[in-house]
Amino acid sequence: MINDIKAEAEKKMTKSLDALHAAFNKIRTGRAHPSILDGVMVNYYGQETPLKQVASINVEDNRTLAVSPWEKNLVPTIEKAIMSSDLGLNPATSGDLIRIPMPMLTEETRKDMVKQAKADAEHGRVSIRNARRDANSMIKELLKEKEITEDDERKGEDEIQKLTDRYIAEVEKALKTKEEDLMAV
Structure with a gap:
């Protein structure tokens, strides 16, 4: 019975860690990464559809993403969706390819993004x-x-605490990595 409870707790903690990684992927660093556009939704024939389902997203160089829609008539719609997202990106269209240059991050912007990362990490810790x-x-x-x-109760609670400590350490490690990534110039 305790093993079932422990397995269920581990499953919930894993989901919390996955959610944290997804939140971290949405915080953009100075480098181009396709996951930055994961939250962008495009109006595709009346349906709100994730961008990655209507176009291929590639990294052209360190600071530029290239979005290639599968249908040419989607170019203006995708461009509009990227501009209206809260990412602060300005796409440039050339033919049927949309280039998205990543703006340089100022020191203030970096600090704000670190604050956001810390807040996301705290949500992850609370969830765990x-x-x-x-x-x-x-x-x-x-x-x-x-x-x-x-005795079984104490043993079970100790096992749950060890599991919690392990997942909290994972959150701290992910936060440290994200902070270093954001503060690197």
Whole structure:
């Protein structure tokens, strides 16, 4: 029973870590990376569709993304969607290829993005701690129902805490990497 609770907690913690990585991918650094455009939605025949489903996104060089739509008539729609996103990017169209130069980041912008990364990391830590709390309350419930002993309860809570510590360390490592990435000139 405790192993099931532990497995469930680990699954929730893994999802929290995945969500954190997705949030970090949306924070742009000075370098071009296709995942920056993951949140951009394009009006495709009346449906809001993710950009990567209607075009190929490639890195042309360090600071430029190239978006190649699969249908030529989508070029203005994609350009408009990128401009209206909150990424602060200005696409330039040449024929049926959309180039997106990554603007240089100022010191102030970098610091704001680090603050955002720290906030995302804190959300990740809170989510992991919530998974720990849920698991511990399930273990306490088993003890109350007399399905496990007090020793089993302590052992289970210790295992959940070790799991929590491991995932929190992963969050810290990811945050440190993202901060270094953002502050690199």
